[in-house]
Amino acid sequence: MNNPTLITTSTSLEGYKITKHLGLVRGITVRSRSILGNIAGGFMTLFGGKSAIYTELCENAREEAFQLMIKHGNELGANAIINMRYDANEVMNGLTEVLAYGTAVVVEKIN
Secondary structure, eight states: OOSOOEEOSSSSOTTEEEEEEEEEEEEEEEEEOOHHHHHHHHHHHHHOSOOHHHHHHHHHHHHHHHHHHHHHHHHHTOSEEEEEEEEEEEEETTEEEEEEEEEEEEEEEOO
């Protein structure tokens, strides 16, 4: 039960019975791009298309928030997290908060 390997956006896990709800778990990170990254990203927006620099920044921020949420679940003794979601807000210009959250639970496999 130390590592919640089962994570879903659903409110239940097919094939598993929820035996205990442990409550809300979350992971939060606040990220910004360096000045050079912002300049490079600004040039990319002039030409349109996919912005690899900002895509990488967003993916890294989501992954960090996700891992922090899992860590929080571990601390509560969860072996699963259900109803997982992401949220993001701009704290100030160039500074973004990413939140990963869900409900920590203990589940048992149904035979």
